[in-house]
Amino acid sequence: MFCPKHIFCRLNSQNLKNLFTFNAARNVTTTGILKAEDKTDVAGDLETASDPHLYVPDRPPLPIVTSRQLEYPSEHLPSKQAWLDTMATLEDEKLGIVDLHPKIFGTYPRIDILHNNVDWQRKYRFIDYSFARSRAEMPGGGKKPHPQKKTGRARQGSIRSPIYFRGGKALGPRGPKSYFYMLPKVKRVHGLCCALSAKYAQNKLIIVDSLEIPKADQQFLEDLIDVRFWGFSVLFVDDSDIMPRNFSLAVNQIPHFNAMPVYGLNVYSMLKHETLVLTLAAVEKNRKQTITNFI
Template sequence: MKIPARPDEAKPLSHLTSSARDESFFLVRMLCVCPRAGARGAAAMLRLCASLPRRGVAWRPLCTLSNQTGFLGNPGVSASVTDVASLKEKCPAVVSSEPILRKCSIPIPKHLAPVQAWVESLKHYEARHVGLTDLHPDVFAVMPRVDILHTVAIWQKNFKRISYANTKTRAEMRGGGRKPWAQKGSGRARHGSIRSPLWRGGGVACGPRGPTSYYYMIPMKMRVLGLKVALTTKLAQDNLRVVDSLDMPTSDPQYLMDLARYRHWGESVLIVDVNDLPENIKAATRGLKTITVLPAVGLNVHSMLKYETLVLTLDTVAFLEEKLLWHDSRYRLLYPLQLPYSDFP
């Protein structure tokens, strides 16, 4: 016997039109999101849907029987505004009018793009931006690992440290060969030497025995990654400046200090070059404590963290990219039968 349905029982949605079915699915979805609303909340939502226009939010289905997802937008805006294809379109590339003075000679992975930086000149104050240069992203745009910086900085501080602290044991002290008093009969504690560590003026039991070396080594890849992270951090903090060369019109130190102050280089500057230094830059920095010149082969993490601004020449950038990127492919699965430094650039 078939039980008749109650008047308030929900009827199937097959007799409804597509628009009515979509509206019903929208209300069901809203009730599923807010199950605590109850009958009072359902009535409020029905009044809200009735008050909105047909093109509004309430009449846009969130999900239909064809598994197509709708978008909730403004009631007066057409659906083409929120088209997925329009969202996936790439923005047009910004073309700069400044010339690119240097491009990366080492191939860049397809999923990466070169990083650009301004190129300055030291010939006069106004030559602040003379062009652009491309920087390799695997050197100047790596993940900023602060733990790697800390590890490399502590290693660089301690690997050449030697402690010369030294103490004498009771055997190395002068005197103390005679027993101070008899073993028994005096009523005092028994002792065999006045140079015992228990005595004032005696030897040291477990003191330092220098010289002590604190040398240790960290992996080469960690050292290389420390240099990359330091260069990336300097560039991200706008403390990395690239110059075309170190040619200066004068050897006056005041000119270099005024130039650094005019271009906001900070309190301390580290200038790095791979070529022979010009005479003017050597004479200008000879007596300065806040501006230091360093060869590219001696660039290290400690120096980059010590100075506020890092100044590199174009030749130095190419030198660092060539040396640091060589380590990325240094170790292979099938190690060649040759010395590891035979292909060093």
């Protein structure tokens, strides 16, 4: 369970002269989720930490998002909460706490629904190219191999009969054959909710403000993943297929890091990667699409 007080555990009264006052906007939008109605005022200067283990910010912190009005809140389930991170720095920096819809990130992860989605995604792209020629398509075999009678052998009409060694196949494969079928829309959306809930429950769901990184360096992105313990394979999801230039150049050089827009988010890709990183804009867009189609 996330607690907003944890972010102030090292910012006690001995290190700060005055408290910070924040005014978070109630009616927020996708792009202005972190913007307050008024500017954040910091009273006094920050003291230098006497203890090197204490963390004193070098700049005034951004407004902490402690609550957010969901468009379609649940009447019986409390909202889920997650930290909001940033990729602008190498160290893990918390920008605030965001509320998540409980029916998207708090549903029971049904294994059968996840299996149906994974099986569907594997089969709809598969094409069987196996092909075997029938006796009509085999060359030769027009002449009767031996007379009908007076030979003591069974009567035969062609050496391309299926009972011959090099004859045609009676019931062989007739490819190419497509295994495409459409999974019901309810199961597809339910599978997305189950996969997102599973990542959230496993603490493998990371929400960031954006995918902006200071430089287009592959090593910087790898160090960022290692410092934050995000795992070996990471899937980055943004609200659009046009992503920041520095991030695109860096992630393109790492084979086990992948990026996709939110409209391409699927169960197979989420389960294939160890960690799922969503931008705040992608969370908002996914919430609107999921609520419109399912909830």
